[in-house]
Amino acid sequence: MLDTRPLLLDTDFPALRRGELGTLQVNLGYLCNQTCTHCHVNAGPKRTELMDRITIDLVLEVLKERSITLLDLTGGAPEMNPDFRYLVAGARAQGVEVMDRCNLTILMEPGYLELHEFLAEHQVRIIASLPCYGPENVAEQRGKGVFEASIAALRKLNKAGYGYDPELTLNLVYNPNGAFLPPAQHTLEAEYKARLNDDFGVVFDNLFTLANMPVSRFGGMLLATNQYQAYMKLLKDNFTAANLHSVMCRTLVSVDWQGYLYDCDFNQMLDMPLRACPDDERSLIARENPRPHLRSLLEDFQIVGQAIAIGEHCYGCTAGQGSSCGGSLSD
Ligand code: SF4
Ligand code: SF4
Numbered sequence: 086m087l088d089t090r091p092l093l094l095d096t097d098f099p100a101l102r103r104g105e106l107g108t109l110q111v112n113l114g115y116l117c118n119q120t121c122t123h124c125h126v127n128a129g130p131k132r133t134e135l136m137d138r139i140t141i142d143l144v145l146e147v148l149k150e151r152s153i154t155l156l157d158l159t160g161g162a163p164e165m166n167p168d169f170r171y172l173v174a175g176a177r178a179q180g181v182e183v184m185d186r187c188n189l190t191i192l193m194e195p196g197y198l199e200l201h202e203f204l205a206e207h208q209v210r211i212i213a214s215l216p217c218y219g220p221e222n223v224a225e226q227r228g229k230g231v232f233e234a235s236i237a238a239l240r241k242l243n244k245a246g247y248g249y250d251p252e253l254t255l256n257l258v259y260n261p262n263g264a265f266l267p268p269a270q271h272t273l274e275a276e277y278k279a280r281l282n283d284d285f286g287v288v289f290d291n292l293f294t295l296a297n298m299p300v301s302r303f304g305g306m307l308l309a310t311n312q313y314q315a316y317m318k319l320l321k322d323n324f325t326a327a328n329l330h331s332v333m334c335r336t337l338v339s340v341d342w343q344g345y346l347y348d349c350d351f352n353q354m355l356d357m358p359l360r361a362c363p364d365d366e367r368s369l370i371a372r373e374n375p376r377p378h379l380r381s382l383l384e385d386f387q388i389v390g391q392a393i394a395i396g397e398h399c400y401g402c403t404a405g406q407g408s409s410c411g412g413s414l415s416d
Pocket of ligand 2: 351395
């Protein structure tokens with residue numbers, strides 16, 4: 086696969102600094118039951134990288150020590166980590182909100198057929214990818230049969246109360262099926278709600294629109310089809326400075342399956358680690374451990390006000406209406 090990383094490191098993107106830390110986004114591993122074309126983590130059924138129990142216990146400790154209010158679980162398919170339920174139950178017992186980035190089809194796989202009941206019982210917020218309300222685009226981007234399985238999974242979630250009960254949030258995610266920016270989030274959400282309800286009797290709370298990032302599998306596709314320069318120009322031409330205030334790295338830290346820290350999931354995929362406090366020469370951790378780890382967050386590691394590692398891909402977060410884990414930044 087062609088790699089955009091060398092093209093992204095030198096950038097004129099404006100400097101960013103972190104504010105208060107509210108979210109720990111944890112990648113539980115790259116194992117997934119799907120192999121989507123836009124996947125920025127190259128996940129798939131043959132990946133073996135999975136967070137182990139020792140690291141998961143560190144996650145629980147960090148949530149407590151740093152008074153973090155939201156645990157955002159991602160992968161791969163995070164549910165395929167054997168300790169998924171252990172982590173969710175542990176975090177909920179501490180009063181932490183838990184968000185599961187669910188690909189929906191996992192809920193229809195053997196071994197996971199009752200998982201929706203566990204998620205509802207623990208009031209886990211679901212954020213699920215569904216790049217279209219019709220089958221063709223979904224099949225092209227996520228694979229044959231994925232749309233039908235996704236609708237069946239959404240019906241199961243609805244039956245468990247998701248989309249109806251205010252305590253059981255079900256949000257969907259749209260990303261473009263190509264090198265273009267997402268349409269206006271509120272307009273597309275209205276369309277999704279009407280079509281999914283009319284055609285399939287499915288309800289959900291909110292639709293989040295995300296821009297595709299020029300990294301990993303999508304970045305490789307851009308290079309292979311000579312669309313990289315045009316896509317970067319599109320992102321830069323649509324740069325919106327107001328979005329700089331709310332990009333997700335300002336309040337979030339991303340953790341990889343081995344427990345190392347990054348400013349966001351995209352930096353994680355580009356192997357651009359979180360800086361070891363370059364502004365604080367007195368930091369013991371900065372001298373001894375240039376690659377910050379979850380363990381650093383149990384010590385005196387200064388995360389607030391820290392400079393964020395940026396690259397050309399950051400223009401994907403600020404283009405047009407903006408893009409983050411929670412969808413558009415300007416809606
Ligand atoms: S995009 Fe999500 S569902 Fe698709 S391969 Fe990647 S991790 Fe799996
Ligand atoms: S890609 Fe987005 S979230 Fe990540 S560091 Fe850049 S601006 Fe922040």
